[in-house]
Amino acid sequence: MNVRLLALGDVPPRLAETVLAELPRPYVGGEIGRLAVSLERCYDRTRAQVDAACLIEQVPQPEPGWLLLGLTGVDLFMPALTYVFGISHLGGRRGIVSWFRLHPDGKGPDAASVLVRRITTEVVHESGHAMGLVHCVVPDCAMHRSLWPEGVDLKRPDYCPACLATLNASL
Amino acid sequence: MTMPVRILVVDDEQHIRNSLATWFREEGYDVGVAASGKDALAAVAREGTNILLVDIKMPGMDGLELQRKVRELAPDATIIIMTAYASVETAVQALKEGAYDYIVKPFDPEAVSRLVRKAAERYSLLAENRALRERIAGASPALITSGSPAMAKVIELVDQVAPTDTNVLITGESGTGKELVAHLIHAKSTRRFGPFVVENCGALAEGVLESELFGHERGAFTGAVGRHRGKIEMANEGTLFLDEIGDVPPKVQVDLLRVVQERELKRVGGSETIKVDFRLVTATHRDLEAEVAAGRFRDDFYFRINVFQIPLPPLRERSGDVPALAEHFLQQFATQMNRRISGFSQDAMAALMTYPWPGNVRELANAIERAVVLCRGDRIEASHFPFAGPPASADHSLAAIEEAHIRQMLAACSYNVAQAARELDIDRVTLYNKMKKFGIERP
Numbered sequence A: 001m002n003v004r005l006l007a008l009g010d011v012p013p014r015l016a017e018t019v020l021a022e023l024p025r026p027y028v029g030g031e032i033g034r035l036a037v038s039l040e041r042c043y044d045r046t047r048a049q050v051d052a053a054c055l056i057e058q059v060p061q062p063e064p065g066w067l068l069l070g071l072t073g074v075d076l077f078m079p080a081l082t083y084v085f086g087i088s089h090l091g092g093r094r095g096i097v098s099w100f101r102l103h104p105d106g107k108g109p110d111a112a113s114v115l116v117r118r119i120t121t122e123v124v125h126e127s128g129h130a131m132g133l134v135h136c137v138v139p140d141c142a143m144h145r146s147l148w149p150e151g152v153d154l155k156r157p158d159y160c161p162a163c164l165a166t167l168n169a170s171l
Numbered sequence B: 001m002t003m004p005v006r007i008l009v010v011d012d013e014q015h016i017r018n019s020l021a022t023w024f025r026e027e028g029y030d031v032g033v034a035a036s037g038k039d040a041l042a043a044v045a046r047e048g049t050n051i052l053l054v055d056i057k058m059p060g061m062d063g064l065e066l067q068r069k070v071r072e073l074a075p076d077a078t079i080i081i082m083t084a085y086a087s088v089e090t091a092v093q094a095l096k097e098g099a100y101d102y103i104v105k106p107f108d109p110e111a112v113s114r115l116v117r118k119a120a121e122r123y124s125l126l127a128e129n130r131a132l133r134e135r136i137a138g139a140s141p142a143l144i145t146s147g148s149p150a151m152a153k154v155i156e157l158v159d160q161v162a163p164t165d166t167n168v169l170i171t172g173e174s175g176t177g178k179e180l181v182a183h184l185i186h187a188k189s190t191r192r193f194g195p196f197v198v199e200n201c202g203a204l205a206e207g208v209l210e211s212e213l214f215g216h217e218r219g220a221f222t223g224a225v226g227r228h229r230g231k232i233e234m235a236n237e238g239t240l241f242l243d244e245i246g247d248v249p250p251k252v253q254v255d256l257l258r259v260v261q262e263r264e265l266k267r268v269g270g271s272e273t274i275k276v277d278f279r280l281v282t283a284t285h286r287d288l289e290a291e292v293a294a295g296r297f298r299d300d301f302y303f304r305i306n307v308f309q310i311p312l313p314p315l316r317e318r319s320g321d322v323p324a325l326a327e328h329f330l331q332q333f334a335t336q337m338n339r340r341i342s343g344f345s346q347d348a349m350a351a352l353m354t355y356p357w358p359g360n361v362r363e364l365a366n367a368i369e370r371a372v373v374l375c376r377g378d379r380i381e382a383s384h385f386p387f388a389g390p391p392a393s394a395d396h397s398l399a400a401i402e403e404a405h406i407r408q409m410l411a412a413c414s415y416n417v418a419q420a421a422r423e424l425d426i427d428r429v430t431l432y433n434k435m436k437k438f439g440i441e442r443p
Ligand SMILES: [Zn+2]
Pocket: A125, A129, A135, A145, B026
């Protein structure tokens, strides 16, 4: 499976490249792209957040053999929920990840590397959903549910053997 | 195979229905949606439903009325009411009439996940889900269950204690797989759907350890930019594994003792009391009784954590496990590095069997990893191991020189890690990480 990481607006230099290079099996190849989206259309003024369910509709249908994943720095919500780190079409090979809520406490080189690792882990997580995986009970599997940014640090940016087997079977 | 828990989301607003359906499908539930009370009743009658999330304010049949009808039609169904702040009073009325709970929009993702998971546990279907069981089996490490009598005893102890909520202390030399045993206890406990949270207490300075464990509030100390939840809080409803508990400073021992007794904590610099529900598993390579006798470890804390002890034998006392473990690591590293290696030569296996493995399973894993890197043929030879074949000085790789230097320095400092770190001009955490990488243990 190939992955195209799409910058939805400004993405820090080399972030997408770093994340792409870290993607685990079964993602064998990929590329970086940009996608012009209208945040206006999905912006909720009363909540000062962007509706993830609306934004993901602006990510186009992927061609066969590709998975499309948008990267954004805006604060995402889903109707009825206060916030989400990302969203995807379960099995639809489309997803979005936001780093807005993934920033660690503090600054400096450590904080920067923690952030990149969190983004990578959540990209692996949403990609898994986009490939049809549901949440996993293995605590350090990327498909484990995390609701807090610190919880993302407990996972690896990789799938447990069972999730990987499910993915491989679906290819 | 049992069926997944079925959830029905009933809301007249389409985007709310759809987003909640997405959220719960990702959790692995079977999810249906209904736009009205009438549709909901039809769906319950047609397909059956375990859990209904019902919007209290809908045109036509409202949430309360739907609840009454569902209770007649499907008395076993669990009803969770969704409400806006304005109609909380009606939600309370729904509770009186038998709703399981209510939740105010917009929901905190953590709150809604927990609420539905708790409701789903009533059906216990989730726990018996075969896919889930397979996953847990896949996560529990094959490498500690290779069949020697010494390990069979360990597994017996794990099976005995795992289903209880008893605090467990795992003892044994460095590299014997204490974290794997802790993980196995978690995987076999009723908390297996909750988090398994690990903290290595030996690698952190006192202040950092405190904030890692207990969390901190914004501005609690210089550099504390935002709120940070600690490991204890994150282990809520799961298992907290504290490795190298023997290295915890006395002040933190007091704080931990309080949390273990009272099941609540305050973040560093915070005033709010947070309830926590976790199972404590600790591990150490030290002789804690001797530490208590020497006054370095509090006896009241030792008494609390040592309710049930699991001693792990060193690898040299279970050399019968070496071939199976070696095969396991060979498979693992050969796959990772994409190498075709069929096995070990007789000399290589003999070398593995006779070496005393002071660094235990971790050292064995490192030795196999290194051998896979060096191996150019389809079999691992004795010469691929640093402790057999040509002298180790023949290896001029940077890593080998670094390892030798670190070993020398540690020995020169009598394995005082802080002192050795100063001599090496690196910080303590880096040295700990390097020791772990090279399988160096403190005697
Ligand atoms: Zn997810």
